[in-house]
Amino acid sequence: MLLPESWLRTRVNPEISTEELAHRLTMAGLEVEGVEPVAPATSNVVTARIESAEPHPNADRLRVCQVNDGSGQLLQIVCGAPNARAGLVVPLARIGAELPGGMKIGPVKMRGVESSGMLCSARELALSEESAGLLELPGETEIGQDIRRALDLDDHVLELKMTPNRADCLSIMGVAREVAALTQASLAPLAFEPVPVTLDERLTVDVQAPDLCGRFGGRVVRGVNAHAQTPDWMKRRLERAGQRPISALVDISNYVMLELGRPSHIFDLDKIQGGLAIRWARQGETLALLNGQIIELAPDVGIVAAGDTPESLAGIMGGEASSVTLETQSIYIEAAFWHPESIAGRSRRYKFSSEAGHRFERGVDFQSIPEHIDYITRLVIDICGGQAGPITDEQVSLPARPAVKMRLSRCRRLLGIDVTQDExxxxxxxxxxxxxLEGETFSVTPPSFRFDLNIEEDLVEEVIRIYGYERIPERPPLARAKMRMRPEAKHGPHALRRVMADLDYQEVVNYSFVEAAWERDLTDNVQPIELLNPITSHMSVMRSSLWGGLLANIRHNANHRQPRVRVFELGRVFRRNAAAEDGPLGVQGVDQPLRLAAAAWGPALPEQWAETARKVDFFDIKQDLIDLFGVQADALSFVAQPHPALHPGRSAQILFKGEAIGWLGELHPRWVRQFDLASAPVLFEVAFDALVQAHVPSYREVSRQPVVQRDLALWVDEAVTWQSMLDTIAAERLQQPELAIVRDVRLFDVWRDAGTAVEGDDKALFKKEKSLAFRFWLQDTDATLDDARVEAALALLRDALVRQHGARQRV
Known part of the structure; x- marks a missing residue:
């Protein structure tokens, strides 16, 4: 936003410099990005009148002018401008003058005729890029005064960068209110004197969409002269504020928008058939805008229509059909309040922006519409003439302005300073x-022009903006040098990340929203949590598993010719759960547990000479999972179970202390083909809560006795799992005191026979069996174990396995 300083100082004129003014505005939240003078420096340039302009005797395109510069003696100046004529008031650069660009004026002879100065164009004074001749000044301009004073060229333009919430400052008056509060200077309000009503004519207005328009005002003005010239002072202010003067009626509307923050629209009344209807557009309707663009309207776009014909895009831009021209004689002045949510985003949809839409989508004052219509009417009548009818004011649905409370104690706590109640x-x-004021609580009713005051913190911000951030004392923070105990019974997320990195995995961070197909195929989730406004069509639901993102990472790396990928992610998943309650970190009906997932693809080890290359398999990743749990791995167990994402014979549910915490397995061949991978990745996913509990070491007497090792090989049915036999051994060790000497047991060999013949009624059947070889470590803390005690312990274990699983000892 461009803000001419001279215009601002007509409303509030604090006794501070331009630099100080810019600094205070910036510190109050209205960032001043730059301050530029309206014109470069000049010297000895004054206003002058051409008394006569005669043809040059030796040049067809030059004129010899006699110029009055107020000094009492006419100056002879040769000029080649096409508009040089007698009676014209123009800028004159006297002898010794210095113009922008370093040009210095001295006496010269032009085709034999002496010239004592130079008559200047706007371009030569760096006031414009275009030049059609001398800069023509009003005829009543005082002769001989410095051109900088005559044209107010010592003015500055401040470029403000507004935050989206401060729509109230998108005007001269809005910024003036801020300056008055910051400097305690008096604010000169505008006088909105009612315009005498000399016409008894109204235009029928029907507000059909209260959710689009909250208040609509307007009036008829007839007998205007659209050919009237916009006053120079208004043109100058518009140009310095970044607006190009067009015609008097258009310029007045733009001027009031910049001065008061009130966007308005002026219709050519003779082009409107019937009354106005404010409604939502109908599908298929089109509208030709003032910028020449023809747009196709949608049902969520507001319009002002005359009969069934759209005439303007509500709150954004007028239509070409009812626009004012130099032939306009009757007008309808419209000023309305459009609900911000009904305007936001509409202009961007049609790939353009407008000053009116920029303001309405942020919120415009809805109480001062009649006064602003009177102000616009006054300017129209003063400049273009005419007679005004009464104001139509339709109030339909004005925003509620509930009071906002601010506790003084809360204000002091947030700011860290003891502001007083009076301050x-x-x-x-x-x-x-x-x-x-209720005790120490301020109950503030936001004005109609302040849409940014909604919560207590908004009022605290207002206090510190005006109080001054620079007045907050600089107090270095005090940090107590207190050592905090590291919780030994818990693993933090960073500790788990370090363990995964040590296991040769790289961390990735994926989006929490994924493809709906991933949820359906990989997790069998037919009712995922859908996003209302997905950033892309293939990221439309919230993930309930981390595997989809990890598989996409593997596919991406495989497509870039990476032969080996090992990745993990620690993140949240999202699942529907009617029992989930709302809270500071929770959403009602949605579970958001933390999960740790990993995926490995390609060779089990990096390429090397010492090991034969082989693909990573189920047992490699199972060992990584055991290493992740560390000393608590004894509480892990794996149960063969099917999972929609995993290979039917190479998947397992992970149990920790008997509770299901996740899954481990090789990706199903169907999804291997779908992800276009040469081999199957192996994945696991476990609950973070199971990993966070760390094993706290406890003292146990170290035995001085030797360890005894014994092996036991058993035939069992092919369907018997190692995990079930291990569970039996663990249960037996807890029940039999004699088995306290068993320190550890491991499976070290699995062997399968082709089949054992079993006699049947008709023919021999074959029963498939496997041989499992166990190795036991036995040790006592008090005495050396003898063979009898060792054999007795092994016999108890063997008998339990025979009893529970039908095992028989292999000989």
């Missing part, structure tokens, strides 16, 4: 925020 009250009064 806060003075700040609210300076900002024009009406309040009621």
């Amino acid at each position: 806060v009250a003075g700040i609210f009064e300076a900002l024009g925020l009406p309040f009621v």
